[in-house]
Amino acid sequence: MLKKIGRFFEEHVEKIVLIIIGLLCALLFIWRVLLSPNIIEYKNNEGTTINISPGEIDNYVYQDALQLSTRQSGSPVTDINSYTPKLNEFLAVLDSAIINVDTRQILPNPEIITPTVVARGEYNLPYIGQITEVASEHIRAAAYVPIEPVTEQRTYTQVENEPNDIDLVTVEGKFDIEGLYKRFHESFFDQVEEQWADPCLAIPVFATVNLQRRELLNNGTWGDWQNVPRPGIDHNKRLLDLIQEGSKLPPGGLKVQMLKFDDPQVQVEILQPDTYHFASAREDWFPPLLHRDYASAIKKEMQQEKRDAREAEQQERSREAGERRSTRTNARGGGMGGFLDGGGDGLLGGQTGSRRTGGRRTSRDTGFGETGGRNTGRTQRGRTGRQQDNTMMEMDRFTGEEGAATTEPSPIDEVYREYNKIKLNWTTDLSKMRDPLVFWAHDDTVEPESSYQYRIRLGVFNPVAEGDEDNVILWSEFSKVTETIEIPGKLYFFVKGAQETAKTVTVTVCKYFLGYWRSEDFRGVGPGEAIGGIVEYEPEEPEEEPFMAAGAGRRYVQPVVTPRSEETAVEPESINYDTGAVIVAVLASNEWVTSVDENLSNKSYYDMLYSYDGTEIKHMPAGSSYWPEDMKSIFAQVQRLSRETKEPFKAFGSRGTQRRPGTGTPEGEFDNMYQETMMMDGMGRY
Secondary structure (H helix, E strand, O other), rough: OHHHHHHHHHHOHHOOOOOOHHHHHHHHHHHHHHHOOOEEEEEEOOOOEEOOOOOHHHHHHHHHHHHHHHHHHHOOOOOOOOOOHHHHHHHHHHHHHHHOOOOOOOOOOOHOOOHHHHHHHHOOOOOOOEEEEEEEEEEEEEEEEOOOOOOOOOOOOOOOEEEEEEEEEEEEEEHHHHHHHHHHHHOOHHHHOHHHHOOOOOOOOOEEEEEEEEEEOOOEEEEOOOOOOOOOOOOOOHHHHHHHOOOOOOOOOHHHHHHOOOOHHHHHHHOOOOOEOOOOOOOOOOOOOHHHHHHHHHHHHHHHHHHHHHHHHHHHHHHHHHHHHHOOOOOOOOOOHHHHOOOOOHHHHHHHEEEEEOOOEEEEOOOOOOOOOOOOOOOOHHHHHHHHHHHHHHHHHOOOOOOOOOOOHHHHHHHHHHHHHHOOOOOOOOOOOOOOEEEEEEEOOOOOEEEEEEEEEEEEEOOOOOOOOHHHHEEEEOOOOOOOOOOOOOEEEEEEEOOOOOEEEEEEEEEEEEOOEEEEEEEEEOOOEOOOOEEEEEOOOOOEEEEEOOOOOOOOEEEOOOOOOOHHHHOOEEEOOOOEEEEEEEEEEEEEEEEOOOEEEEEEEEEEEEEEOOOOOOEEEOOOOHOOHHHHHHHHHHHHOOOOOOOOOOOOOHHHHOOOOOOOOOOOOOOHHHHHHHHHHHHHOO
């Protein structure tokens, strides 16, 4: 029996619990709601105290009020809620206090007669537009960097500067400028009442180009978007950075600022700001898409020069071999005759030989305008000579003179021509542009060994935002996020080997300096010693070039002074290879590794322990065969770049279309933007 009862409760325990809960809820409802325990004591007019619920107290109060009214008037009051309006009495009192004022007149609403508010309410703010074809590019080169602040009074072309290395990222985009002018005209002239149509408001004035970036963090995520400041060479930097914030207008308010910005040259500086003047001979600035074409053309040009140099060297060797054969023949047959009127090694035959100087092959002029090998100054068969030829051909083609060359321009010339097509100047009328506007912005604050992404947008002044600081600028939509820009390092070091007995290592330090990679070996560096240091370079000593007088049977030694060539002009007197790291120890290391056939093998090598701050200790294996693959790749690339020929710097201002005169607009006009800037600076326009 007990088992049946227990099984019954076990099978119906959930229902029993629900029934109990339901009964409890019903009891609580009856007790707390229907039979409310909130009983209060109330003392009526008769002095009797009674206990009543809150719901009944209003009824008792009403009955007491009727009884009190009956006692005062002697007759019962049937309606104590009647009310007589007192408006007439109030107006009479008000008229007696304010003489000759008609209080029944309705005063006008002040907002109705405020022209500014009404004017703003009549316009629909225009849609600014989208940014298309966004692209970004990183350039690392030597440029002329100011050594004093650039201000509105002293611009980049006026301050002192010196060659130095920069990392410059440029982001470009395209914008429908024709559509913007159309939408502004519709919003402020076409689609408003005639009394509010204002042609001055219908002209858009660009306020800023907002470039934002985010950085890849150590944990692999992207940081927040941050505004990129204007470059350090921008003399309008302070004004444009302030306007970009939108809510911090300088003194004078919006109208004064629009008058300042509504200047053709200022609009050009906002949309297409100038960049650094590059000193590197093989580098020039272009917008990202054009710079890629330029870099490709430069690479092809360098490859062609190497082929030309090899061919010229082979021809020189063949000529020298022929001269040696001729000299031996003359010596056997004519004695001193070969010395007087024989081959090129004679005193009267012109100096046509070649020599080696500082590990580089140079050539000497024959006196007839020919050279044997590649000239280090690159003024004869190199890039400069071809540049002069191309320049004359381009000038002939545009001037239309008879006999003008009909050859097609080089790929580099085409890049300059395309750049001139999109470049604005102070005579450009933006309202008449039909092609998309190409604009850009620069970032010169990137750090080595960092990765960034960018987005860009345009800002146009809101001409009816007077007094509304939060709506001063009408923004376009942000562009798409650019591809990741990776900024490589500028300083690396590699442990090439270790000395077992001395516990020292040989470290190769590679540094990017003045536009080129350079490397130096530091041998015998031991524990407690710094990696790297300052290395001073001495000028090359004069060489002595021997030659054999043909048929003389004697060897003459003639001293030849090697002057400092233009190519060595970029060689510094000293380079600081200091890495900031100190060697902690050099230890022998053994480890077992698995080969491709899954066999274990013992690998023994020396490991260099080093530290930058004395707290965190890092290590690097000695010997390239033990380096990680990424380190091997970096070392190979840096070593290859360090072998590049170091060419002389370009002069300040040797940039843009000045390199290719005559490749201006399709009509043949010369684009002298740099001269215009210099002229404006001299006139104090800025």
